Amino acid sequence: xxxxxxxxxxxxxxxxxxxxxxxxxxxxxxxxxxxxxxxxxxxxxxxxxxxxxxxxxxxxxxxxxxxxxxxxxxxxxxxxxxxxxxxxxxxxxxxxxxxxxxxxxxxxxxxxxxxxxxxxxxxxxxxxxxxxxxxxxxxxxxxxxxxxxxxxxxxxxxxxxxxxxxxxxxxxxxxxxxxxxxxxxxxxxxxxxxxxxxxxxxxxxxxxxxxxxxxxxxxxxxxxxxxxxxxxxxxxxxxxxxxxxxxxxxxxxxxxxxxxxxxxxxxxxxxxxxxxxxxxxxxxxxxxxxxxxxxxxxxxxxxxxxxxxx
Ligand code: GDP
Numbered sequence: 001x002x003x004x005x006x007x008x009x010x011x012x013x014x015x016x017x018x019x020x021x022x023x024x025x026x027x028x029x030x031x032x033x034x035x036x037x038x039x040x041x042x043x044x045x046x047x048x049x050x051x052x053x054x055x056x057x058x059x060x061x062x063x064x065x066x067x068x069x070x071x072x073x074x075x076x077x078x079x080x081x082x083x084x085x086x087x088x089x090x091x092x093x094x095x096x097x098x099x100x101x102x103x104x105x106x107x108x109x110x111x112x113x114x115x116x117x118x119x120x121x122x123x124x125x126x127x128x129x130x131x132x133x134x135x136x137x138x139x140x141x142x143x144x145x146x147x148x149x150x151x152x153x154x155x156x157x158x159x160x161x162x163x164x165x166x167x168x169x170x171x172x173x174x175x176x177x178x179x180x181x182x183x184x185x186x187x188x189x190x191x192x193x194x195x196x197x198x199x200x201x202x203x204x205x206x207x208x209x210x211x212x213x214x215x216x217x218x219x220x221x222x223x224x225x226x227x228x229x230x231x232x233x234x235x236x237x238x239x240x241x242x243x244x245x246x247x248x249x250x251x252x253x254x255x256x257x258x259x260x261x262x263x264x265x266x267x268x269x270x271x272x273x274x275x276x277x278x279x280x281x282x283x284x285x286x287x288x289x290x291x292x293x294x295x296x297x298x299x300x301x302x303x304x305x306x307x308x309x310x
Contacts, residue, residue: 003030004192004223005185006303011036011204012054013068013238014230015197018302019129020058021295022195025303028128033059034182036199037114037133038141038170038207041153043091044082046101047108050153051204052118052133053100060125068238071096090158115179134208135176141203142169152203161240165247170207178214186217193306194218196227198287200241201260202248215264224266224309226302229254232271232288254278266309269302281309 006026010019010033019033039050050069057063057071064072074094083089093101100121107117113136122131141152145163155163185191199205209215218225231254236242242252250256255276258268265280271287283305289295 005188005190006031006193006195007182007185007191007218007221007223008033008195008197009036009199009205009208010034010051010055010197011199012039012051015051015199015204016055016058016063017289017295018195018197018228018298019055020292021289021297021299022303023059023129024292024296025299026129031129032182032185033129033131034179034208035118035131035133036204036207037135038139038173038203039152039156040138041140041151043153044088044093045105046093046098047105048091048093048101049104049114049118049133052114052131053097055131056118056122056125056127059122059127059129059131062125070094091153115181130181132179132182134182134214135179135211137172137176139173139176139207139211140171141207142171143167144169156240161243165202165240165244168202168206170210173207173210174212176211178211178217183213183217186221189222191221191223192310193223193303194221194225195302195306196225196261196265198228198230198237200230200236200239200244201257202241202244206260209261209264219264224306225264226267226269226306226309227258227261227265228269228287228298228302229257229271229275231257231275237288251276267305269298269305 008019022031036051062071064070078095078098104117114133115136142149143155144167245252253276254270255278258278267281269283273284285301
């Protein structure tokens with residue numbers, strides 16, 4: 001297979017599964033993961049970046065396989081104490097996880113960029129590939145339900161995705177500058193594939209593609225853009241992707257996801273033939289990643305497919 005850089009766009013849980021697969025079939029300097037920061041928020045005085053943290057923990061082998069978020073071997077003294085004190089306990093923060101948020105918050109206040117902090121944390125935790133935020137400027141996803149606009153984590157965690165989604169907005173995105181190393185990588189003529197991981201298109205990938213200049217840089221990078229559908233067996237594997245589609249009046253299908261990405265795509269990996277009217281080259285392969293081998297196999301499939309499109 002050809003050499004060169006693979007740029008992966010990712011949200012949290014679904015995206016990190018494929019990012020891990022890619023990290024195991026590529027050398028560390030061949031993979032750059034661009035993380036959604038639309039889910040980031042400030043809570044209990046801390047700066048929390050759920051998708052960056054999920055990617056970091058997964059790529060470091062520190063993720064919690066039971067919860068799907070946070071760290072493994074976690075303890076909960078902080079959370080128990082917050083509850084006992086009558087504090088806000090709807091967003092669960094384990095003791096080890098908490099240390100990362102404290103450290104990041106302190107460094108942001110001292111003027112370090114989110115990219116610098118993420119890079120340093122990844123190095124310290126033994127993550128090989130580079131993980132970078134889509135932007136160092138704040139972008140905050142908001143959800144309009146029948147009761148008005150709410151912050152994303154209020155919708156996602158506090159209300160457990162119960163509100164009906166009528167509209168999404170990425171506050172701050174119009175003024176957000178794309179992360180400069182991501183732009184340099186895309187413009188450097190060394191990219192062999194851009195992989196859109198099987199993340200939620202509405203809240204994980206669209207914020208990334210909405211950062212001014214980023215979508216155009218991907219389009220012009222000279223490499224094929226291949227997405228993996230997050231819809232498996234006609235359903236979302238996890239999370240509110242399918243529910244959001246229904247609420248936004250869209251069919252729950254891989255074709256709907258492909259249509260969101262539009263002509264950005266050169267290829268699309270789906271789990272079943274006849275996945276609807278998809279206006280790009282389709283490759284059918286198993287896309288459910290249960291084991292580590294599944295993650296590696298899908299990563300290889302995506303890279304081979306991308307290579308065939310060059
Ligand atoms: P979040 O930011 O934590 O919500 O995570 P993502 O947006 O990255 O991932 C959520 C999406 O991942 C959902 O739409 C799931 O359907 C999808 N997903 C999770 N596991 C898998 C898997 O094994 N295979 C595929 N194809 N999609 C998956």
